Amino acid sequence: MLDEAASFDEFVHQHQQALVRYAVLLSGARADAEDLVQEVLTRVYPRWAEVSGSAGSAYAYVRRAITNEYLSWRRRWSTRHIWPAGSELPEREHLDPLRDEHDERLWQLLRELPRQQRAAVVLRYYEDLDDTEIAGILGCRQTTVRAHVSRGLAALRSAIAMPERAWRNHE
Structure with a gap:
């Protein structure tokens, strides 16, 4: 189990930024993207030995899981969360990784x-x-x-x- 945890930690360390950037492009907001990636990684961890040992790459598997989660997530998210609307509403969110784009x-x-x-x-x-x-x-x-x-x-x-x-x- 220790090797699996180390393998998973190494995968997350190597690919987390790329996965979050990908999720930002899907979701449109960095906070949502981080939630998507965290949700998927949390679900993948218990099956990491199976995922990392499969014929396809673990990155491709996780990317597909993020895509699937994104496609079904908005429906579930809107029913699970209540968004407070006070007198001070936050500014429109920008895509962090794309800030340099004109x-x-x-x-x-x-x-x-x-x-x-x-x-x-x-x-x-x-x-x-x-x-x-x-x-x-x-x-x-x-x-x-x-x-x-x-x-x-x-x-x-x-x-x-x-x-x-x-x-x-x-x-």
Whole structure:
């Protein structure tokens, strides 16, 4: 058991930042991303020997688990948590890893995509996966992956083509 714990700790140490960055792109907020990753790692730990010993990589397994958790998490999260609204509401949250990017508008538009489209676009262009790998993660067919990516990109292109003033009013 000690070796498993050391192996798990080593995995978390090596991959936690990348997993959180990936989850930020999915969830749109660093705090939510950290919660997603923590939730998944907590569930994976008891089965770490099985996960790390499987034919596929442990990173791919955990990334898929984060994707699945993200796709189902929003429904459960909204029913489990009550958000207090006092007189002082927090500022709009920004994507921490992407703060250096100049096009905040693009990241806002990405956050507005439906979850499946967003996950497919992030997996394609952030994780650089092909249709087969994305289909395995999302649990759908390759044609569905291509449709999600195509629709997501079309929505982004359409919104980007919208003049800045119209986009601001759209928010």
